[in-house]
Amino acid sequence: MEAIGITRLCHRNLLPTTNPSLTSTFISNLVIGRTSFHNYNTNFPKFLVSATMESSFKPEEARVPAELSLPAPPVTKFKIALCQLYVTTDKERNIAHAQQAIEDAADKGAQLILLPEIWNSPYSNDSFPVYAEDIDAGGDASPSTRMLSEVSRSRKITIIGGSIPERSGDKLYNSCCVFGTDGKLLAKHRKIHLFDIDIPGKMTFKESRTLTAGERPTIVDTEVGRIGIGICYDIRFQELAAIYAARGAHLLCYPGAFNMTTGPLHWELLQRARAADCQLYVATCSPARDGGSSYVAWGHSTLVGPFGEVLMTTEHEETTLIAEIDYSVIEQRRTYLPFQKQRRGDLYQLVDVERLNCTGAK
Amino acid sequence: MEAIGITRLCHRNLLPTTNPSLTSTFISNLVIGRTSFHNYNTNFPKFLVSATMESSFKPEEARVPAELSLPAPPVTKFKIALCQLYVTTDKERNIAHAQQAIEDAADKGAQLILLPEIWNSPYSNDSFPVYAEDIDAGGDASPSTRMLSEVSRSRKITIIGGSIPERSGDKLYNSCCVFGTDGKLLAKHRKIHLFDIDIPGKMTFKESRTLTAGERPTIVDTEVGRIGIGICYDIRFQELAAIYAARGAHLLCYPGAFNMTTGPLHWELLQRARAADCQLYVATCSPARDGGSSYVAWGHSTLVGPFGEVLMTTEHEETTLIAEIDYSVIEQRRTYLPFQKQRRGDLYQLVDVERLNCTGAK
Numbered sequence: 236m237e238a239i240g241i242t243r244l245c246h247r248n249l250l251p252t253t254n255p256s257l258t259s260t261f262i263s264n265l266v267i268g269r270t271s272f273h274n275y276n277t278n279f280p281k282f283l284v285s286a287t288m289e290s291s292f293k294p295e296e297a298r299v300p301a302e303l304s305l306p307a308p309p310v311t312k313f314k315i316a317l318c319q320l321y322v323t324t325d326k327e328r329n330i331a332h333a334q335q336a337i338e339d340a341a342d343k344g345a346q347l348i349l350l351p352e353i354w355n356s357p358y359s360n361d362s363f364p365v366y367a368e369d370i371d372a373g374g375d376a377s378p379s380t381r382m383l384s385e386v387s388r389s390r391k392i393t394i395i396g397g398s399i400p401e402r403s404g405d406k407l408y409n410s411c412c413v414f415g416t417d418g419k420l421l422a423k424h425r426k427i428h429l430f431d432i433d434i435p436g437k438m439t440f441k442e443s444r445t446l447t448a449g450e451r452p453t454i455v456d457t458e459v460g461r462i463g464i465g466i467c468y469d470i471r472f473q474e475l476a477a478i479y480a481a482r483g484a485h486l487l488c489y490p491g492a493f494n495m496t497t498g499p500l501h502w503e504l505l506q507r508a509r510a511a512d513c514q515l516y517v518a519t520c521s522p523a524r525d526g527g528s529s530y531v532a533w534g535h536s537t538l539v540g541p542f543g544e545v546l547m548t549t550e551h552e553e554t555t556l557i558a559e560i561d562y563s564v565i566e567q568r569r570t571y572l573p574f575q576k577q578r579r580g581d582l583y584q585l586v587d588v589e590r591l592n593c594t595g596a597k
Numbered sequence: 598m599e600a601i602g603i604t605r606l607c608h609r610n611l612l613p614t615t616n617p618s619l620t621s622t623f624i625s626n627l628v629i630g631r632t633s634f635h636n637y638n639t640n641f642p643k644f645l646v647s648a649t650m651e652s653s654f655k656p657e658e659a660r661v662p663a664e665l666s667l668p669a670p671p672v673t674k675f676k677i678a679l680c681q682l683y684v685t686t687d688k689e690r691n692i693a694h695a696q697q698a699i700e701d702a703a704d705k706g707a708q709l710i711l712l713p714e715i716w717n718s719p720y721s722n723d724s725f726p727v728y729a730e731d732i733d734a735g736g737d738a739s740p741s742t743r744m745l746s747e748v749s750r751s752r753k754i755t756i757i758g759g760s761i762p763e764r765s766g767d768k769l770y771n772s773c774c775v776f777g778t779d780g781k782l783l784a785k786h787r788k789i790h791l792f793d794i795d796i797p798g799k800m801t802f803k804e805s806r807t808l809t810a811g812e813r814p815t816i817v818d819t820e821v822g823r824i825g826i827g828i829c830y831d832i833r834f835q836e837l838a839a840i841y842a843a844r845g846a847h848l849l850c851y852p853g854a855f856n857m858t859t860g861p862l863h864w865e866l867l868q869r870a871r872a873a874d875c876q877l878y879v880a881t882c883s884p885a886r887d888g889g890s891s892y893v894a895w896g897h898s899t900l901v902g903p904f905g906e907v908l909m910t911t912e913h914e915e916t917t918l919i920a921e922i923d924y925s926v927i928e929q930r931r932t933y934l935p936f937q938k939q940r941r942g943d944l945y946q947l948v949d950v951e952r953l954n955c956t957g958a959k
Contacts, residue, residue, distance in 0.1 A: 427944065428939055431939070474941075474945040475945065508873075511870075542863075
């Protein structure tokens with residue numbers, strides 16, 4: 236075979252990366268939308284303009300819109316708790332049990348609590364409709380989130396409420412509610428990437444049999460920093476983590492219930508990869524393992540630092556892990572390995588479609 | 598603090614992800630360039646059109662241009678050799694030594710040989726100008742690549758020639774040459790992301806003091822499949838791996854010399870992450886460790902399968918690793934975890950700038 240590289244074929248026909256008119260038109264269409272190129276230069280933050288001057292490789296264009304600088308968090312150091320809860324078929328017990336774990340963690344100084352994926356219900360398509368709650372209606376229609384709201388207010392803590400099955404009209408979602416220290420619902424993330432996999436003889440599950448996928452990413456400013464939310468299978472899509480990083484996230488939280496097949500293969504790998512690639516903290520929280528349930532969770536809730544280093548992890552039993560997060564490490568790591576200045580916006584660009592279209596966001 | 602999520606702010610102002618006119622305009626600008634939206638539907642491959650019909654989440658738009666289907670490789674199973682070579686200050690010796698290792702591997706049935714980063718020279722900014730060769734001139738001006746060409750032809754093997762310092766006019770590059778079974782140069786990759794890091798007291802290196810960065814990705818059709826090339830620090834940028842995957846790569850090859858700081862932290866993690874996220878094979882090849890050199894390489898050349906599983910690895914001594922690659926595993930893994938159908942092109946899009954502008958490529 237006379238093999239010829241794609242790149243060399245391209246090179247013969249065009250010089251795309253060095254053709255300023257093509258590139259300008261493209262970037263103009265992408266970034267500017269309804270404004271002129273002149274407005275682009277004058278309206279964007281100054282650090283972007285200087286970055287542009289520094290390099291012909293256009294690192295700031297590797298994210299569209301350009302990456303935000305890391306915001307100053309309300310606190311630099313704080314304690315996070317991962318409550319790896321044992322989940323039963325008794326919803327009332329699950330709620331009371333979760334409340335006890337949260338309060339115990341708060342007693343130990345945790346300011347941020349992360350719960351597991353589907354902590355009020357067994358993880359099965361049969362259970363989701365039965366255990367689902369109407370979160371938007373609240374009150375008696377959602378005893379699980381009512382508890383989270385009450386305990387976050389009473390203990391003045393931030394809660395990333397794992398996830399529960401949510402009923403909204405005739406649809407069901409896998410939803411994570413974030414509560415602030417005043418008990419208010421700050422954000423609700425509906426799992427974007429549904430868990431539909433088929434590994435014959437090992438693991439087959441189709442969430443889409445019962446659930447509907449969420450429509451947007453969720454990143455939220457809390458009293459413990461800017462936090463991007465994903466649920467379980469969402470962690471497999473590096474693009475989501477990268478757009479959260481570009482929106483200035485300090486921490487990504489993934490409630491997740493990997494299983495006995497994908498858990499040993501990928502659970503730790505994916506957390507460490509997202510943390511190291513995005514240079515931020517990643518926290519995960521799984522249900523404790525119940526060998527007798529139809530879906531057996533892997534466990535191994537973990538906190539990973541911005542160098543991809545495992546800071547805290549566990550096996551599969553019920554436990555609450557508590558560790559300190561120090562956001563000053565993020566800036567330090569980004570100084571050591573300055574990816575933001577080194578990306579090649581002249582070669583690849585990751586577009587955050589919502590933020591591109593949402594001029595009011597930042 | 599009354600914290601409010603970015604997403605919720607967006608949501609109040611606009612409904613970007615559900616606004617078809619905005620999205621259509623955007624995609625039209627991105628993908629179509631000078632053609633109409635009608636042409637988009639009629640000119641694109643049929644599998645894309647059917648994928649579009651399948652989902653409102655537009656998975657095919659998560660890559661721009663759309664991801665190519667995996668090409669049928671010339672061989673499904675073959676042996677790859679990773680030659681983890683000990684490198685000295687004697688260039689002639691390095692060339693003869695590499696040739697011997699390649700021939701030994703070919704004798705053992707290897708059809709694809711991967712060499713380390715900077716295998717003909719010490720890894721230092723002082724050495725790069727001294728050991729650099731004019732690859733384009735060839736012959737006596739590049740004894741290292743002349744050897745690679747000769748041995749690839751005589752043994753009818755494909756060689757991913759690690760990298761050597763390249764002199765081109767008044768510039769130096771860190772360049773990887775790919776030779777086909779007929780001895781012809783199929784592609785030359787110049788390291789895109791230069792290794793400029795500063796971890797105080799641990800590892801400081803600035804390739805940009807002497808080297809110039811390459812201008813484009815390099816993916817090449819060989820007799821052992823479609824191979825994307827990166828050199829060392831290139832592996833840190835997940836976008837490069839993802840655009841290679843979208844161009845139909847079966848295998849990514851990264852000659853690389855991580856060090857005693859970044860090696861234990863990230864070398865295996867990054868290889869496994871690129872393989873698992875892109876669902877393809879990843880091979881790396883490091884120089885053997887020389888504790889007495891100014892830059893001490895980590896070693897640990899590795900082959901990773903498309904589930905992120907380490908198939909073959911080693912410590913830091915000189916050795917040649919040989920293992921079988923089976924490309925049929927790629928399709929199998931992608932059936933198990935069908936990321937291509939699950940990505941959310943309505944939320945994020947990775948743009949391959951060169952392929953977007955290079956209409957002749959595919």
